[in-house]
Amino acid sequence: MSLLTDLINLNLSDCTEKVIAEYIWIGGSGMDMRSKARTLNAPVDDPKKLPQWNYDGSSTGQAPGEDSEVILYFINSQSCQIDRFGIEQEYTLLQKDVKWPLGWPVGGYPGPQGPYYCGVGADKAFGRDIVDAHYKACLYAGVNISGINGEVMPGQWEFQVGPAVGISAGDELWIARYILERITEIAGVVLSFDPKPIPGDWNGAGAHTNYSTKSMREDGGYELIKKAIEKLGLRHKEHIAAYGEGNERRLTGRHETANIDTFLWGVANRGASIRVGRETEKNGKGYFEDRRPASNMDPYVVTSMVAETTILWKP
Amino acid sequence: MSSSSSSSCLLNDLINLKLSETSDKIIAEYIWIGGSGMDMRSKARSLPGKVNDPTQLPKWNYDGSSTNQAPGDDSEVILYPQVIFKDPFRRGNNILVMCDAYTPAGQPIPTNKRFNAAKIFTHPDVAAEEPWYGIEQEYTLLQKDTNWPLGWPIGGYPAPQGPYYCGVGADKSFGRDIVDAHYKACLYAGINISGVNGEVMPGQWEFQVGPCVGISSGDQVWVARYILERIAEIAGVVVSFDPKPVQGDWNGAGAHCNYSTKSMRNDGGLDVMKKAIEKLSLRHKEHIAAYGEGNERRLTGRHETADINKFSWGVANRGASVRIGRETEKAGKGYFEDRRPASNMDPYVVTSMIAETTILWKP
Numbered sequence: 001m002s003l004l005t006d007l008i009n010l011n012l013s014d015c016t017e018k019v020i021a022e023y024i025w026i027g028g029s030g031m032d033m034r035s036k037a038r039t040l041n042a043p044v045d046d047p048k049k050l051p052q053w054n055y056d057g058s059s060t061g062q063a064p065g066e067d068s069e070v071i072l073y074f075i076n077s078q079s080c081q082i083d084r085f086g087i088e089q090e091y092t093l094l095q096k097d098v099k100w101p102l103g104w105p106v107g108g109y110p111g112p113q114g115p116y117y118c119g120v121g122a123d124k125a126f127g128r129d130i131v132d133a134h135y136k137a138c139l140y141a142g143v144n145i146s147g148i149n150g151e152v153m154p155g156q157w158e159f160q161v162g163p164a165v166g167i168s169a170g171d172e173l174w175i176a177r178y179i180l181e182r183i184t185e186i187a188g189v190v191l192s193f194d195p196k197p198i199p200g201d202w203n204g205a206g207a208h209t210n211y212s213t214k215s216m217r218e219d220g221g222y223e224l225i226k227k228a229i230e231k232l233g234l235r236h237k238e239h240i241a242a243y244g245e246g247n248e249r250r251l252t253g254r255h256e257t258a259n260i261d262t263f264l265w266g267v268a269n270r271g272a273s274i275r276v277g278r279e280t281e282k283n284g285k286g287y288f289e290d291r292r293p294a295s296n297m298d299p300y301v302v303t304s305m306v307a308e309t310t311i312l313w314k315p
Numbered sequence: 316m317s318s319s320s321s322s323s324c325l326l327n328d329l330i331n332l333k334l335s336e337t338s339d340k341i342i343a344e345y346i347w348i349g350g351s352g353m354d355m356r357s358k359a360r361s362l363p364g365k366v367n368d369p370t371q372l373p374k375w376n377y378d379g380s381s382t383n384q385a386p387g388d389d390s391e392v393i394l395y396p397q398v399i400f401k402d403p404f405r406r407g408n409n410i411l412v413m414c415d416a417y418t419p420a421g422q423p424i425p426t427n428k429r430f431n432a433a434k435i436f437t438h439p440d441v442a443a444e445e446p447w448y449g450i451e452q453e454y455t456l457l458q459k460d461t462n463w464p465l466g467w468p469i470g471g472y473p474a475p476q477g478p479y480y481c482g483v484g485a486d487k488s489f490g491r492d493i494v495d496a497h498y499k500a501c502l503y504a505g506i507n508i509s510g511v512n513g514e515v516m517p518g519q520w521e522f523q524v525g526p527c528v529g530i531s532s533g534d535q536v537w538v539a540r541y542i543l544e545r546i547a548e549i550a551g552v553v554v555s556f557d558p559k560p561v562q563g564d565w566n567g568a569g570a571h572c573n574y575s576t577k578s579m580r581n582d583g584g585l586d587v588m589k590k591a592i593e594k595l596s597l598r599h600k601e602h603i604a605a606y607g608e609g610n611e612r613r614l615t616g617r618h619e620t621a622d623i624n625k626f627s628w629g630v631a632n633r634g635a636s637v638r639i640g641r642e643t644e645k646a647g648k649g650y651f652e653d654r655r656p657a658s659n660m661d662p663y664v665v666t667s668m669i670a671e672t673t674i675l676w677k678p
Contacts, residue, residue: 005324005325005328008325009328105460114383115354117356117378117381117382118349118356118357118358118377118381118382119354119356120355120356120357120541120544120545120548121544121547121548121553121554122459122547122548122550122551122552122553123459123553124548125548128548129326129330129549130326132330132404132405133326133329133330134329135342135359136329136330136332136334136342136405137329137332139332139334139337139338139340139342139361140332140334140337140338145361146360146361147358147359147360147361148358148359149358149359150358152381183326183329186322186325186326187322187323187326188322256378256380256381256387266388268388268389268390268391268419269387269388269389269390270378270380270387270388270390271387271388277376277391278391278419279419282419
C-alpha cells in the first residue's frame with residue numbers, strides 16, 4: 001500500500017505547471033460539505049482569476065433534476081474592518097460502523113467525565129492523531145487556526161479559528177471543517193457536529209463565538225460590550241432560532257451551558273449565555289463570548305447576526 | 316475507502332508536515348498539572364514566530380471547573396509559562412511549555428506546588444549550596460482495557476521476579492519500544508535524561524533525570540512524565556505511577572531522589588552528608604506524608620524498601636531509607652539517595668523539602 005501512498009504524494013511540480021483546484025461548497029442540508037476537483041493550467045493566487053464552475057444540484061438537494069445546474073462563485077473576501085470573530089468549534093469523533101464515540105467500548109460507556117479535558121494517555125485521549133494532522137494541515141493551508149484542545153467528553157475535541165475579520169470567519173471555519181472531514185475520512189473515523197451526541201451526563205458540543213468591534217477593543221470598550229450584550233438579550237429568541245438545529249438537547253443549564261430559554265451573562269461564568277473574560281473586565285475593554293451557538297451552526301449566519309444585532313439593530 | 320496502512324501513512328504525512336516551509340507560525344503546547352496533583356493536562360495554541368525565552372510567551376488560561384481546580388461560575392485559571400522544551404511530536408520550531416497555575420488575582424492555586432518550591436530554591440542559603448538532584452522515576456506499563464501489566468497473561472501471572480531486571484528477550488522485556496522512543500524524545504526535547512533500565516517487576520521500567528539544579532529537576536521530571544504519557548497514548552498502552560500496582564511478591568515503583576549540595580560535593584562532604592541525613596531522620600514522618608499517596612503499600616521493608624515507620628541509612632544498603640554509595644564513602648564526598656519517595660510523588664515537593672530540611676531547618 002505504500003505504492004498507493006507514493007502515487008498520492010507525487011510531486012507534480014517536478015514535471016508540470018498544472019495544478020489541481022478542489023472546489024468546495026455547502027450542500028442542501030446546510031451542513032454537508034461537497035467538493036470536486038479540476039485541473040488548471042498554472043498556479044493561481046487571486047480568486048478573481050479562477051473560472052466559475054457548476055455542479056449537479058439535483059444530487060445535493062439543491063436543484064430539481066430537470067434544471068440541475070448550480071453555479072459556483074469564488075469567494076471574494078472584502079471584509080468589514082471593524083468586527084473580529086474567534087470561533088471555538090467543538091466536534092465528536094465516532095467509530096465508523098457503529099456511530100458510537102471513538103474510544104468508547106461498544107455496547108457500554110467509559111468512566112465518567114473528569115479526566116478527559118486536555119487529558120493525555122491512551123485511556124483519556126482518543127483520536128489525537130486526527131487532531132494533530134488537522135492542526136498542521138490548516139496552518140499549511142493558510143487557515144488562521146489558533147489552537148486545539150481535548151474536550152470534557154471523551155472522543156470530543158475543539159479547534160479555534162480566529163481572530164478573523166468579518167466574513168472571513170465564516171470562510172475559514174467552513175474550510176477548516178472541510179479539512180477535518182477529509183482527514184477523518186483518511187482515518188476511517190466519522191465526524192459529528194451534533195450538539196448533543198450522547199444524552200445523559202455527557203457534555204454537548206458547541207461553537208462558542210468570541211466577538212469584538214474596534215470600539216470594544218479600545219478604552220471605554222467595556223461599556224459598549226455591556227450595551228451590545230443587552231441588545232443580544234432583547235433578541236434572544238431570534239438568535240437561538242438561528243444558532244443550530246437540536247440545540248435544545250444541549251442548552252439545558254447543565255454541563256457548562258445556560259438554559260435555552262434563559263438569557264444570562266457573567267464574568268468568567270461558564271454557565272451563562274454570554275461570558276466576559278476576567279482580563280476584559282480588568283482592562284475595561286476587549287471581547288465577549290456568545291456561548292449559545294451549537295456545533296452545527298452556520299458561521300455565516302451566526303457571525304453576521306451578532307454583528308447585525310449589536311451594530312445595526314435598534315431596540 | 317483506503318486500506319488502513321496507506322491511510323495511516325497519509326495521516327502521518329500530515330502530522331509530519333514541516334510548517335516552517337510555508338509559515339513562520341509555531342505551535343506551543345502548554346502543559347499543566349490538574350486537580351488530582353498527578354493528572355497532566357495540555358492544550359495548544361499558535362504563535363506568530365519562534366520563541367526561545369519563556370518570558371516572551373503569553374500567559375494563558377483554562378477551564379479550571381473541568382479539572383477540579385475552580386468553580387463553574389468563576390472558572391478561569393491562569394497559566395504562567397515557566398520553561399520551554401522542544402516538541403518531539405510536532406518538531407520544527409514547535410515547543411512544549413511547562414506552566415504553573417494561578418488565580419486571576421495572581422495567587423498560586425492550592426495544587427500549584429511549584430510556587431512554594433521556587434521560593435525555597437531562591438532562598439539565598441539554598442541557592443548558595445547549588446542543590447543537585449537525580450530522580451530515578453519508576454513506572455509500570457498496563458494493557459489498556461484490562462489495566463493489567465503489559466506482557467502479563469490476562470487472568471494470570473508471569474514467572475516470578477528474577478529474569479526481568481535489565482533483561483532482554485520477548486519473554487522478559489515488555490514495552491521497550493515505548494522506553495526507547497521516550498529516551499530519544501526526551502533528549503530531543505532538551506530534558507537531561509541520564510539513563511533507562513528495565514526493572515525487577517516485568518512491565519516496569521525506570522528512567523533517570525539529572526543532575527539538575529534546584530527547581531529545574533521538578534520541571535524536567537514533569538515534562539518527562541508528560542512525554543511518556545503521550546508516547547504510551549500513541550502505543551495504546553496506559554502508564555501507571557502507582558507505587559504498588561500489583562499486590563504480593565512483586566516490586567513496587569519508587570522515585571528515588573539522589574541529592575547533593577556544594578558542600579557535600581567538596582572535601583569534607585561526607586560529614587556534611589551525615590549531618591543532613593540526621594536532620595532527615597528527625598523529620599521522617601513529615602517527609603513520608605509528602606512522599607506520595609499509597610506509599611504504605613510499597614514501603615514494607617521487603618522488595619528493596621525500608622519499612623515506612625522506620626528511618627534507617629547505610630552504605631550500599633538497598634533496604635535502607637537513605638543509601639550512600641560506596642564510591643561516596645571512599646572519596647569522602649559525593650551524594651546520597653533518599654529511597655523513600657513513591658513513583659507518584661510530586662518532584663517539586665520532594666526536591667524542595669529535602670533542601671529545606673537539610674539546609675534551612677534547625678532541629
